[in-house]
Amino acid sequence: MNQAGRDLLRAAWLRGQPQAFGHLRVDDALCAYGVLGVVTIEDFASIEQRYQIDTLAPCPLCGARSNGVAMRLLAHLNDHHELDFAKIAELYP
């Protein structure tokens, strides 16, 4: 992930952005993809390109590997490990 992506996640954490798990948005809460600007599933590819998100990298915590469809690493860290935005910004490859 590039610096711009990490900066967005850290800024969300600093302002106390409520975090959603398992959904892009729940009321005011957003998942990490939502913080980066994904609103619909059509946005994933362009957002991943903009912030140079390597969705195929193995998970730095458990070693799980994405198949690119069922598991995206960013969603895995947000939903499965429930890391906060600052920790995701720190650990994302």
Ligand SMILES: [Zn+2]
């Ligand atoms: Zn993991």
